[in-house]
Amino acid sequence: xAIELKGLTKRKDNYSQWYNELVVKADLAEQSAVxxxxxxxPYGYAIWEKMQQxxxxxxxxxxxxxxxxxxxxxxxxxxxxxxxVEGFAKECAVVTxxxxxxxxxxxxxxxxxxxRLEEELIVRPTSETIIWGTYKNWIHSWRxxxxxxxxxxxxxxxxxxxxxxxxxxxxxxxxxxxxxxxAEESEAxxxxxxxxxxxxxxxxxxxxxxxxxxxxNERFAGALNTYTIEAMMQDGKxxxxxxxxxxxQNFAKAFDVTFANKENKPEYVWANSWGVSTRLMxxxxxxxxxxNGLVLPPHLAPIQVVIIPIFKNAEQLEAISSAIAPIxxxxxxxxxxxxxxxxxxxxxxxxFADYEVKGVPVRLxxxxxxxxxxxxxxxxxxxxEKEVLPLKGxxxxxxxxxxxxxxxxxxxxxxxxxxxxxVCDSYDEFxxxxxxxxFFLCHWDGTTETEERIKxxxxxxxxxxxxxxxxTPGKCMVTGRPSAxxxxxxxxx
RNA sequence: CGGGGCGUAGCGCAGUCCGGUAGCGCUCCUGGUUUGGGACCAGGCGGUCGCAGGUUCGAAUCCUGUCACCCCGACCA
Numbered sequence: 001x002a003i004e005l006k007g008l009t010k011r012k013d014n015y016s017q018w019y020n021e022l023v024v025k026a027d028l029a030e031q032s033a034v035x036x037x038x039x040x041x042p043y044g045y046a047i048w049e050k051m052q053q054x055x056x057x058x059x060x061x062x063x064x065x066x067x068x069x070x071x072x073x074x075x076x077x078x079x080x081x082x083x084x085v086e087g088f089a090k091e092c093a094v095v096t097x098x099x100x101x102x103x104x105x106x107x108x109x110x111x112x113x114x115x116r117l118e119e120e121l122i123v124r125p126t127s128e129t130i131i132w133g134t135y136k137n138w139i140h141s142w143r144x145x146x147x148x149x150x151x152x153x154x155x156x157x158x159x160x161x162x163x164x165x166x167x168x169x170x171x172x173x174x175x176x177x178x179x180x181x182x183a184e185e186s187e188a189x190x191x192x193x194x195x196x197x198x199x200x201x202x203x204x205x206x207x208x209x210x211x212x213x214x215x216x217n218e219r220f221a222g223a224l225n226t227y228t229i230e231a232m233m234q235d236g237k238x239x240x241x242x243x244x245x246x247x248x249q250n251f252a253k254a255f256d257v258t259f260a261n262k263e264n265k266p267e268y269v270w271a272n273s274w275g276v277s278t279r280l281m282x283x284x285x286x287x288x289x290x291x292n293g294l295v296l297p298p299h300l301a302p303i304q305v306v307i308i309p310i311f312k313n314a315e316q317l318e319a320i321s322s323a324i325a326p327i328x329x330x331x332x333x334x335x336x337x338x339x340x341x342x343x344x345x346x347x348x349x350x351x352f353a354d355y356e357v358k359g360v361p362v363r364l365x366x367x368x369x370x371x372x373x374x375x376x377x378x379x380x381x382x383x384x385e386k387e388v389l390p391l392k393g394x395x396x397x398x399x400x401x402x403x404x405x406x407x408x409x410x411x412x413x414x415x416x417x418x419x420x421x422x423v424c425d426s427y428d429e430f431x432x433x434x435x436x437x438x439f440f441l442c443h444w445d446g447t448t449e450t451e452e453r454i455k456x457x458x459x460x461x462x463x464x465x466x467x468x469x470x471x472t473p474g475k476c477m478v479t480g481r482p483s484a485x486x487x488x489x490x491x492x493x
Numbered sequence: 494c495g496g497g498g499c500g501u502a503g504c505g506c507a508g509u510c511c512g513g514u515a516g517c518g519c520u521c522c523u524g525g526u527u528u529g530g531g532a533c534c535a536g537g538c539g540g541u542c543g544c545a546g547g548u549u550c551g552a553a554u555c556c557u558g559u560c561a562c563c564c565c566g567a568c569c570a
Contacts, residue, residue, distance in 0.1 A: 017564085035561080091568075126570095160494075160568060167569070220570095228570095240570060279570055310529050349530040356530095367529055377529080459566095493570095 015235040016163060019286060023164045026294045026357050028281070036162040036169030043358060044281065046302035048172065051280060052152065054204055054300070055174065058196055064148040064176060069130050071154075072121040077129040081254035084128065084222035091158040093123040123156045128222065128247075128273060131177045132255035139179055139269060141260050146189070147179040165282035166239070166493050173277035179269040181259065183248070186270035190246040193274040194227035197242035205280065206297035206410035207231050207287045208417055209241060210439075210488060212464025217448050220273075224248040230463045230488065232417045233286040236437020238463045238492040241283050244274035282493075287413050288382075294359030295381055297409055298402035305331060305338040305398055306360045310348045310367035317342060320366050323391070327376075330395035336402065356381060361405050362398055382409050423486070427478050430489070434458050439490050443483035445476035454478060454489065463488040 023029050028044030040048065056066070072095060079085055099115035124130065131149070139147060156170045176193065180186040194211055201209045209229035219226045223245035231241045252258070252268035261267045288295040298304050307328070309320040321342065331338045339360075341351055348365065355363055365377040376394055379386045382405050389397065420438035424430050430440055444450060444462060455461050464487065471485040 020563095031562085155570095157569070161564090161566090171570080173570080243570070275570075277570055308529095312528065344528090347528050347530090347532060349528085349532080351531085352529095353531045365529070369529075 015233075015237075015286075019282075020164060022285060022289055022293060026285075026359065028285070028294075029164050031164070034169070036159060038164050038168050040172075040278070043302065047284070047296070047300060048278060048281060050300045050302060051200075051204070052174075055200055055276070056150075056152075058200060059150050059174075059176065062148075062192065062196070064150045064178075066152065067149045068151055068153070069127050069134065071124055073124050073127075073130045075120045075122055077133055078122055080129060081222045081250055083250070084254075086221055091160075092125050093156050093158055095121040095123065124153070125155055125157045126273075126275075127151060127153070127155070127175055128177065128251055129255075132251045132257060132271070135177075135179055135269075136255050136257045139257055139259050142181050142262055145179055145181045145259060145269065146185065148176075148189075149178065150174055150176040163282075163493075165278055165285065167279070171278050173275050175273060175275040177271070177273045179252075179257065179271055181261065181267075181269065183270050186248075186272050187246055190225070190227060190244045190272040190274070193272070194229060194242070194244040197244070197274075197276060198229050200276075201229055201231065201241060201280075201283075202410065204297065204299045205284050205287070206299070206406055206413065207241070207283060208410065208414040210464065210466055211468065212466040212488065214243075214464060215448075215451055215462045215487075217451050218461065220245045222247060222250050224250070227467075228464050230490075231283055231287065232413075232420060232439060232490075233283075233493070234289075234416065235286075236420045236439075236490075238439065238488075238490040239279070239283050239286065240463070240492065241280060242274075242276040245272060247271040247273060288409050289359070292384070293357030295409060296359035296361060298361045298406045301359065301361050302337065303339045303355075303358075303360050304336050304402055305362045305364065306351075306355045307338065307340045307364045307366065308348055308351050308355075309340070309342050310365060311344075312368075316368055317344070319368075319371060323371055324366055327391065327395055331398065334395055334399045336395070336399055361402060364394075380405055382412075425474075425477055430477060431458055434460050434489075434491065437491060439463070439488050441470075441486040442477040442489050443474040443485075444487045444489070445479050445481035445483055447479075447481075450476060450478050458491075460489050460491045463490050463492060 026043070027041050028047070029038045029040045032039045096117055097111045097115045098117055099112040100109045101112040103110045135147065138144065152174045154170055154172050159167055159169055162168050178186070178189050180189060198209050198211050201207045209231045211227065211229055214226040214228055220243065225246040227244040228240055229242045231239050233239055249268040249270060251271050257269050258266045259269055284296070284300070285294060288297065307324060309317055309324070311317040311320055324340065328338055328340060346354070352363065359381060361381050363379045363381070370376050370391070374391050375388050376391050377386060377388050378394070380401060417439070421441065422433060422438055423441045424433070425443070430442065434440065440460070451462050465485070466488060473485060474483050475481065476483045
């Protein structure tokens, strides 16, 4: 194939090219015929399914239920919340007609000009409007609250520029939309969900994240406050990986969602929304991959162990299969997902390389030699280390090894982030160092003007005001004005 | 939406300046030999050269228009 992954370091200047090639080569996704959209292939989708299942369980453990709302939103709904319009009413796909007809000139089909919709429909860029338009009818009393709903759906934003998984015109996500009786409860839920996302990122994706609050500039359109988790990719750029928004009463007021409180007085409900998307797939790829391809964390790998028999004929394969069968049984008992690839149309060397590109955490190779010795060759994907081990007890060893790999790649990512995180007090120093990427802990005076200036001059933005860590005050790196605490500044995807 | 690039077989490309029968590598198919790190040999299938006009005896090649896609910006999860 023309796509070569070797040479990541040589191509440091063009990480995105490498990334796109990896996505294709690892059989995760490909460009669709539709502008800015992608086709997620079975292997890529299997990873997304693992993420979905894990998150879904975590949501349900907090009392959230799933529901589904329409893809198309009447245009008038988008005009209701002023700030939301500002942020979202622009780059949307619009449905204007409801019928096609045969071209009178005999060239395929054309849009029937007589079938124009009275009110255009917008393909949802996010569902706040249609959901709050619906909640109006669901919420009447304090007894109806809290309302905790999540939706797994596709959304569409007509982005100018797209990149597979990180920014596609259509993407898959979950969006939670909750209604509460009090501001405190809603804020607590908003924080709870960002904590849940951080747990998911660190425990399942093995991706360290920084929890924080967005600056006014980067805040979700229509929110009072936006919480975010920010991860660092291997090239030192930041990736916003999940957000949770405290919407205050903005949407309740725009859609007139009120409830009778315990004193029988009408009151607007308090709202929050939170979401993560297939962008997490991009985060996963860019956090762990190396020159040999994808490196999947065991907790999300669709195949955790692949077993490759090395054989010259059917008898040898049969011998290997029966020797390995109890191992496969035992692995399954231990909850390990295992694939025995006995296809005879690919040579072992091809399979080795193929599963490496796909990021399978552990590989076993078994041949005639091993059968004689009662051994197996094991390779772990994260370090590419190989060792020959006795067949006896191998399943238990692997179960433990998978946990070790999960820990190891998390630690590796954490170490990289720490190495590329700098405390910086000089704007000149910042301007020089930002070229090589990394997170910069700097004092900022809290103004949008300063933020804009930094962005203008360095292409870096305030990723977040961290929730944890050092919160001693200081002086703004740019203006010298007082600063409440250090914030994270970085270039981002 | 601004700047740059590109469009030729499933994929990656050459050919375009200087018009004259559509090329290469990989994939794929068939047969054989192979199989402990992406196999080798032989043969074969596959393209109205992005689309629409124009110039010409003749256009992948020249001209006009148009549509995609990619990269860099602006915008954004």
